[in-house]
Amino acid sequence: MANTKTDEKLQKIAKDLLESGEVSLIIGYTKGSNSQRMRPLFVTRTEDADKLSFSPNAVQDLAVFLKKAEVKKFGKIGIVVKGCDEKAVNALIQEYQISRDNIKIIGVECNGVIRQNIADKGETNVSESTVYDKCLICEEHIPVLYDFLVESEEPKLVLSGKVKPYSEIARLESMSSEEKNAFWANEFDKCIKCYACRQACPLCYCSRCIVEKNTPQWIDTNSEETGNAQWNLIRAYHLSGRCIGCGECERACPVNIPLMLINEKMAIDVYNMFGYKSGLDINAKPVFGVFSENDFNDFIK
Amino acid sequence: MENIYLPKLAEIKEIIQETADTKTIRLTIDGGGIDFLPGQFGEFSFMGEGESTFGLSSSPLRKEFFEFSFRYSGRATSGINSLNQGDKIAFRGPYGNYFDTSKMKGKNLVFVGGGIGMAPVKSIMEYCLDQRDDYGKITILYGARSVNDLLYKNIFDEWKKYKDTELIVTVDPGGETSDWTGKVGFVPTILEQLPLKGENSIAIVCGPPIMIKFALKSLEEKMGFDKADIITTLENRMKCGLGKCGRCNVGSVYVCKDGPVFTAKELESLPNDF
Amino acid sequence: MEEKYFEISGENLKSFIERIIADDFEVIAPIDKDGDTFYGKINRFEEANLDILLPKMSYKEYLLPKTETLFEYSFSGVNTDIKDGLESVAGANQKRVIFGGRPCDAGAGPIMEKVFNWDFKDEFFNERFKNLTIVSIACEKPDNYCFCTEMQLSPESSYGSDVLLKKAGDKYFAIVTGEKGLNLIKPYINLFKEITKDKVPAENDWKKLFEIEKTKSFLDKNFEHNYFQQRFLSCIGCGVCTYTCPTCHCFDIQDEGNLKEGRRIRNWDSCQFGIFTLHTSGHNPRVTQGDRYRQRLMHKFKIYSEKFDKYLCVGCGRCSRNCPEDIDIKEVAKDLADMA
Numbered sequence: 001m002a003n004t005k006t007d008e009k010l011q012k013i014a015k016d017l018l019e020s021g022e023v024s025l026i027i028g029y030t031k032g033s034n035s036q037r038m039r040p041l042f043v044t045r046t047e048d049a050d051k052l053s054f055s056p057n058a059v060q061d062l063a064v065f066l067k068k069a070e071v072k073k074f075g076k077i078g079i080v081v082k083g084c085d086e087k088a089v090n091a092l093i094q095e096y097q098i099s100r101d102n103i104k105i106i107g108v109e110c111n112g113v114i115r116q117n118i119a120d121k122g123e124t125n126v127s128e129s130t131v132y133d134k135c136l137i138c139e140e141h142i143p144v145l146y147d148f149l150v151e152s153e154e155p156k157l158v159l160s161g162k163v164k165p166y167s168e169i170a171r172l173e174s175m176s177s178e179e180k181n182a183f184w185a186n187e188f189d190k191c192i193k194c195y196a197c198r199q200a201c202p203l204c205y206c207s208r209c210i211v212e213k214n215t216p217q218w219i220d221t222n223s224e225e226t227g228n229a230q231w232n233l234i235r236a237y238h239l240s241g242r243c244i245g246c247g248e249c250e251r252a253c254p255v256n257i258p259l260m261l262i263n264e265k266m267a268i269d270v271y272n273m274f275g276y277k278s279g280l281d282i283n284a285k286p287v288f289g290v291f292s293e294n295d296f297n298d299f300i301k
Numbered sequence: 302m303e304n305i306y307l308p309k310l311a312e313i314k315e316i317i318q319e320t321a322d323t324k325t326i327r328l329t330i331d332g333g334g335i336d337f338l339p340g341q342f343g344e345f346s347f348m349g350e351g352e353s354t355f356g357l358s359s360s361p362l363r364k365e366f367f368e369f370s371f372r373y374s375g376r377a378t379s380g381i382n383s384l385n386q387g388d389k390i391a392f393r394g395p396y397g398n399y400f401d402t403s404k405m406k407g408k409n410l411v412f413v414g415g416g417i418g419m420a421p422v423k424s425i426m427e428y429c430l431d432q433r434d435d436y437g438k439i440t441i442l443y444g445a446r447s448v449n450d451l452l453y454k455n456i457f458d459e460w461k462k463y464k465d466t467e468l469i470v471t472v473d474p475g476g477e478t479s480d481w482t483g484k485v486g487f488v489p490t491i492l493e494q495l496p497l498k499g500e501n502s503i504a505i506v507c508g509p510p511i512m513i514k515f516a517l518k519s520l521e522e523k524m525g526f527d528k529a530d531i532i533t534t535l536e537n538r539m540k541c542g543l544g545k546c547g548r549c550n551v552g553s554v555y556v557c558k559d560g561p562v563f564t565a566k567e568l569e570s571l572p573n574d575f
Numbered sequence: 576m577e578e579k580y581f582e583i584s585g586e587n588l589k590s591f592i593e594r595i596i597a598d599d600f601e602v603i604a605p606i607d608k609d610g611d612t613f614y615g616k617i618n619r620f621e622e623a624n625l626d627i628l629l630p631k632m633s634y635k636e637y638l639l640p641k642t643e644t645l646f647e648y649s650f651s652g653v654n655t656d657i658k659d660g661l662e663s664v665a666g667a668n669q670k671r672v673i674f675g676g677r678p679c680d681a682g683a684g685p686i687m688e689k690v691f692n693w694d695f696k697d698e699f700f701n702e703r704f705k706n707l708t709i710v711s712i713a714c715e716k717p718d719n720y721c722f723c724t725e726m727q728l729s730p731e732s733s734y735g736s737d738v739l740l741k742k743a744g745d746k747y748f749a750i751v752t753g754e755k756g757l758n759l760i761k762p763y764i765n766l767f768k769e770i771t772k773d774k775v776p777a778e779n780d781w782k783k784l785f786e787i788e789k790t791k792s793f794l795d796k797n798f799e800h801n802y803f804q805q806r807f808l809s810c811i812g813c814g815v816c817t818y819t820c821p822t823c824h825c826f827d828i829q830d831e832g833n834l835k836e837g838r839r840i841r842n843w844d845s846c847q848f849g850i851f852t853l854h855t856s857g858h859n860p861r862v863t864q865g866d867r868y869r870q871r872l873m874h875k876f877k878i879y880s881e882k883f884d885k886y887l888c889v890g891c892g893r894c895s896r897n898c899p900e901d902i903d904i905k906e907v908a909k910d911l912a913d914m915a
Contacts, residue, residue, distance in 0.1 A: 032901040034719060039901035040809040060900060064811055070863050071808065117610060120896070192632075192641050192843065194814035200899050212850050214351075214376040221829040221842055223641040252899035254631060254815050256609035302702075304661045305695045306645040306828070306839065348648045348655070348839070349832040374855055389655055510858055537860070538852050540828045543695040546844070547825035548851060550874060551860075553881035558694060572798035574870070575860050 006108070007053045009150045010080060013106055014049040017078045023104050025074035027062045028052040036119040040065065044074075054080065056126045056154065059113045061246040063088035066098050067205035078104040082113070083140030087244035087279025088202035090145060094279075094286055095242075097205055107146030112138070112157045116251060126154060128163045133260065134247045136165035144280055166264045173265075184229070190255040191228040197259055198235060200252035203242050210234060232257070240266040241287040244279035305543055308346065308391035314366050316386055319452040322373055323417060324382065325358065327366040328390060334359070334367040335395065339402070339425035340534065340562040343394025344542050345369060350380025354539045356507075356561070357395060358420035360427035370420040370452055396542040398562050400425045400532060405503050409437040411495070413516055415488050415508025416445050419452055421534050421561075422507045430463050439466040440497060444488035444512075447476030469495070489515035492524075499526035506533045510575070517565050528566035535561050535568075535575050551575050578733075579757065580775050581749040581767040588740070588747055589620045591766050592674060595759070596620075601668050603637065604675040605630045614673070625675050628718055629891060633680055633821035634673055638687065638703050641818075641843050645699070645828070649836035660838075664699050669706045672759065679723045679891035681711045681735035683821035689883040690824065708759050711736040712747075720892030722905045724781040728889055731778045741776070748775045784905070787876065787886060789912035794877040802914070803872075804865035806907065809900045812864050814845035816871065816894035816904070822887050823871075825851075846870045868902075876908065 003011070014026040030041035030051045038058040043049050063085050065071045081089060086107055092098045112131035114123055123130050136159060142149065172180055195211070198204040211219045211231055219234060220227035236259075243263040250259040271277055273296040276287040311328035319325055337357055346352040355369040373382040384390060402425075410429060414422035422443075429436050441460060445451045451470065461468050471484035471491045484491050488508065504526055506516050513533055520526040537549040537556040544558035552571040554560065563571075583591065596602050596618065604623035606615040612627045614634045647658040673680075684704055691697040714721070714730035723729060733739040737756030740747040749767060751757050760767055793800075817823040827844035831837055844851060847867050853859045861867050879887035888904075895903040 033895060033903040033906065037901050042805075042808045065808075068808075068811075068864070070804070070865070192814075192818050194818040194843075194845070195848070196813035196815045196899060199811040199813035208850075215379065217376065220831055221827070222831060222840055223842055227642070248899070252813060252815065254819050254897050255613070256611060256631075302661055302665065302698045303696070304646065304659050304699075305697060306841075307657065307659060310655055346830070348650075349830050349834065349837045351830040352828060352839075372855075389653075509856060536854065538854055540826070540844075543697075544693060545690060545695070545697055545824075545826075546828070546841075547690075547846065547874065548844075550870065550878055552873075553878045555882075574798070574866075 003053070004055075005153055006150055010052045010054060010106065010108070011049045013148045013150070014043055014052055014078065015046045017104055018043070018046045018049065023076045023078040025071070026052070026078040026080070026106075027065050027071070028080035028106070029054055029058045029060070029062070032057070034120070036114075036122070036124070037116070042071075052080070054108050054150070056112060056114050056131075057116075057119055058082065058108075059116050059251060061085040061088055061200075061202055061248045063092065063202035063246075064200060064248065066092055066103075067202065076102050076104070078106055080106045080108060081143060081146075082108055082110040083138060083143045084110075084134055084244065084246045085202070086143035086145060087140065088246060090282045091203055091242060091244055091279040091286075092205075093282045094284065095203075100282060104148070105143065105146045106148045106150065107143035108150045109142050109152035111141055111152055111154045126157065128157065128159050131157065132247055132251075133165040133264075134245050136163060145282065166261065168258065168261050169265050169268070172261065185225065187257050188228040188232050189225070190257055191223060191232060192255060193223040193228065193231060194254060196252035196254060197249035200248040201239070202246065202248070203239060203244070204235070210238070232259070232262075236262045236266060239263060241270045241274075241276065242278050243267055306393070306541070308344070308393045310389045311392045313384055313386050313388050313390060317455070319370060319454075320450055323370060323452055324373070325368055325370040325452070326381070326390070327359070327368040328392065329366050330392070334361070334364045337361050337367065337395035338399035339428045340399035340421060341395035341397050342421075342542070342561060343369065343392055343396065345371075345381060346377060346391045347380030347384055348391050351377040352391075352393070352540070353377040353381065354542065356421035356424065356534065358423045360424060360431050362428060362431045370417060372417050393542060397557055397560060400505065400562055402428070405429065406435050407437065409439070409497075409502040411440040411442065411497055411502060411504045413488060413492060413504060413506040413508070414441075414443045415512040415516075416450060417452065418508030418512070418536070419443055420507075422505060423453060425505055426460075430460065430466070433463050433466075437465075437501070439463070440495060441466070441468045442471070442488065442492055442495065443468070444471040444473070444491065444508075445476070446473050448472050448478045448481055450476070487515075488512050489519045492516055493519045497524055499524055499530060502526065502530065504531045506531060510536070521565065528569060529564050531565035533563060533565065533568070535563060537561075537575055576753050576757065578772070579751040580770050580772050581751065581760075582770050582774075583740075583747050583749055583767050585745045585747070587766040591760070591763050592620045592623070594763055595672060598762070600670040600672050603634060603671065603673045614676070617674075623675050625712060628714065628716070628721075629677055629680070629893065631893070631897065632819050633683065633891065633893060634676060635683065635821050635824075637671065637673065637707055638684060638700060639824055639826070639843070643699060643841050645839045645841055647836070647838040648832070650834065661698055661702070664702045671706060672708045672710055674710045676709065676711050677714055677891070678711055678728055678730060678732040678734070678736065678739065679721070679889040680821050681709050681739075682723070682728050682732065682889040683735065684709070685735045686822055686885045686887060686889065687824050689885060690879070693883065708755055709736050710738040710740065710756075710759070713739060713741040715742065718892070720895045720903065720905060721890060722784065722892065722908070723890035725783050725785060725787050725905075725908070726886055726888050726890035727787070729778060729781050743776065750775065785909040785912040787908065787912070789915040790876050790908045791880065793911040793915035794873055797914075798869070802910070803869040804863060806910075807865045807868040807902070810847070810864040810868050810902060811900055812847050812849065812867065813899065814843075814847055815897050815899065816902075817845040817847055818843055819893045819897045821889060821891060821893070822875075846874065872907065872911070
């Protein structure tokens with residue numbers, strides 16, 4: 001497939017950055033294993049920059065690679081990010097995982113990415129019924145922070161309001177505790193503990209995850225009722241106030257657990273309680289990293 | 302139909318506190334030891350805390366018990382550490398291959414052990430000492446990080462009693478105490494200084510991967526040992542010990558079944574994956 | 576037993592499945608769930624999605640459950656009581672049928688059987704395998720991720736199936752490969768019409784994209800090749816490839832319980848996890864994700880075949896389809912073959 005204008009702009013930026021020595025690695029997208037898939041590309045040589053591309057199939061959050069030791073070795077890195085993914089970069093900077101000085105943010109204006117499972121079945125249209133829920137509530141079609149911006153050639157996403165993003169949250173909120181329990185027991189029963197949720201998450205960067213610690217054994221090792229529930233709930237709590245909503249955990253999950261219902265609910269609750277949204281400001285302190293006298297404290301009874 | 306994952310219960314006959322964080326535990330099943338060969342290992346556990354893999358460290362010819370030495374550092378070993386004399390340990394084994402003693406008969410032997418890696422060395426060494434007349438000169442080189450990290454101190458004298466048997470004990474530089482009379486230096490360095498030749502000799506080397514790497518180099522390059530005459534053990538992470546769980550693959554070898562004992566020559570044909 | 580050949584109409588196939596369900600067989604088939612297709616129990620023939628190429632997960636869990644109790648223990652005073660986990664597996668459902676899987680999935684059982692029996696016999700696996708009857712349907716249109724033909728099978732291979740169905744218009748040809756398959760259909764034999772082998776259409780000439788032997792010969796010589804480190808920079812180290820794989824069988828053994836009682840279990844484990852080979856001392860032979868993905872390739876295309884004469888891969892392509900970062904194992908295996 002021919003280069004789009006977006007592709008050309010990306011390639012030019014990457015080439016310039018590599019040539020000038022400002023970065024030694026560019027993490028971007030390239031065409032994937034079928035015409036409806038994109039995949040990560042690691043460019044260290046200017047001649048490979050021509051393979052960079054972007055499309056509504058660029059589903060991956062490439063910020064996930066910033067936590068990887070093999071990638072960190074490159075030092076100064078340029079990264080292609082959508083608005084949602086860019087928030088992960090910000091959160092990583094806020095949490096001192098990466099330094100702003102070591103990263104060149106190549107922001108891409110994004111008007112929604114097509115859900116991968118339907119793209120695999122041939123869906124090519126970007127519309128409110130084909131994109132992820134995160135795209136329907138997106139307020140960062142243009143990343144909040146960037147060193148370079150590549151504007152989109154795609155038409156803006158038209159929202160009729162007919163498709164209700166994360167509508168399951170409202171349904172779950174209306175349930176009794178027993179019903180909620182039954183809902184999640186059914187979902188967690190599917191979990192196989194492949195840890196794709198953790199590995200695909202740009203903010204799950206612990207060098208040794210709590211699930212891998214056994215003195216004491218915090219989380220049952222089984223992949224049954226207890227182990228699965230403990231794992232998914234503890235992970236959810238570790239992401240509360242931090243999750244930037246890229247939805248990679250849910251996309252990576254091979255057994256389709258609706259993990260974003262938890263993460264999005266947590267994000268809504270944190271916003272309602274603390275007025276904080278994760279990943280919007282690199283100078284803000286992480287919400288659970290600071291104490292304020294005005295903090296919500298109704299839970300103390 | 303046999304459940305290969307089912308352990309036997311072994312009774313703790315004696316516990317020897319070797320260092321601040323290592324112990325040797327002597328076990329009996331039905332009042333005695335078990336049949337095994339030097340170099341083999343087992344899976345030990347205090348049920349509820351999980352299994353750990355350890356080489357058997359006693360001579361199989363000493364039939365009244367079998368033993369293993371361990372450092373307590375994680376959940377499973379803390380479980381074992383909590384046990385007392387008379388308590389039961391769950392045991393599976395013996396597993397794996399063993400030192401081929403038929404090739405060692407009549408030859409000079411040099412045993413090289415580092416830290417807790419002395420445990421499997423002790424088994425084959427005591428097995429040879431138990432049949433002292435079958436072998437030539439025996440040299441034992443044992444090193445640890447510090448004096449306090451040396452295991453088996455209470456039986457050093459016993460080893461030395463055998464005819465034509467020399468014991469050299471060394472600690473890493475800085476690990477010596479004011480009254481230390483042994484050597485100071487890393488195991489490969491001390492090894493090179495010994496008046497040993499590869500001719501008609503077999504070397505048995507166990508310890509941390511880095512020590513093995515350099516000791517093998519010393520033996521081959523400086524002391525003229527043939528690769529086939531250097532025998533070592535791989536300490537890959539294992540779970541089942543039965544050639545199933547896939548954890549200990551190196552090349553097309555399952556260390557738990559095809560090993561843990563390999564000659565340096567055999568290691569040479571394996572990829573650097575251990 | 577020699578293979579037997581039958582014809583069965585679409586209508587009769589439906590009756591056959593409904594009658595075995597009525598006769599208390601547990602029938603596991605591809606069913607639509609959560610916007611995708613997974614294997615699951617069906618109560619009616621129509622619940623099975625026989626048009627889907629492959630369910631997202633394999634049916635490995637019926638041979639090697641994601642968590643399996645090896646034994647239970649309890650302490651009372653000085654006594655330790657152990658309840659053998661095999662007891663419950665020995666009573667495993669002998670009337671369980673996997674229906675509508677594909678030849679690749681069927682091939683996984685006999686391949687894995689080798690490692691579970693090469694010396695010590697793993698009766699947990701054996702009991703489950705013995706009690707499972709596999710009725711597969713040959714593929715008409717493999718997709719671009721499929722490479723069963725390269726993996727010494729084919730879209731029409733009967734290897735590992737007790738009954739292989741081949742669709743022909745509105746009827747099916749049924750190849751019954753052995754006693755197990757015959758025993759399953761015997762009570763309902765009036766739904767089938769026995770035919771001679773020559774009436775069954777010959778296999779299509781499926782083309783190979785590369786020779787797997789070449790992939791192996793590259794792996795034989797290039798453990799240290801930089802390809803692995805570069806190509807798998809994009810691997811995030813999750814267990815999706817290994818857990819959705821029908822032949823990946825690595826497991827962990829863990830205890831769960833307290834000072835009174837508990838159990839020893841085995842859980843699926845993955846060579847893609849950093850702690851898989853981490854020593855207590857802190858030493859880890861496989862430091863990078865390149866090291867780990869290489870191990871998966873080695874185990875599939877070199878180690879297993881050297882040990883057990885079979886490649887540990889049936890070419891189903893699930894690891895590629897399900898990889899969050901779009902690592903395509905067929906493409907990788909071909910890359911390696913091309914470099915050999």
